Amino acid sequence: MAQAMGTAPAGASSSGTSVTLIADSQNGKLPSSSNTRITSLEQKAAPAQTPKALETPIALTSFKATLETAGSTETFSL
Known part of the structure; x- marks a missing residue:
């Protein structure tokens, strides 16, 4: 099941907020039959020139x- 989750640690960006990304979740839980794999997850600081109207809490x-x-779609949750 862990292959369908990825976590970017706090401090990975200037936001100081960690995130967990889950693929193919149903009610927040991973189905045992999921073959979706998150291969990378990265947080970067928002550019200094970000418009004031654009909020970037993560x-x-x-x-x-x-x-x-291949070519199918998937649902991802933060």
Whole structure:
């Protein structure tokens, strides 16, 4: 099950907030049949030139994942 979760630690960005990304969750839990894998999860500080109207409480978060079937879609939750 852990292959469908990724965590970026607090301090990885200037926000000081850690995040956990879950793929293929149902009611916040991973199904045992999930073959989706989060291969990277990264938090970066928001650029200094960010517009004031844009709030970034978890900074900029990016991730990569592999899905069970190429071309399929998946649901991700922070």
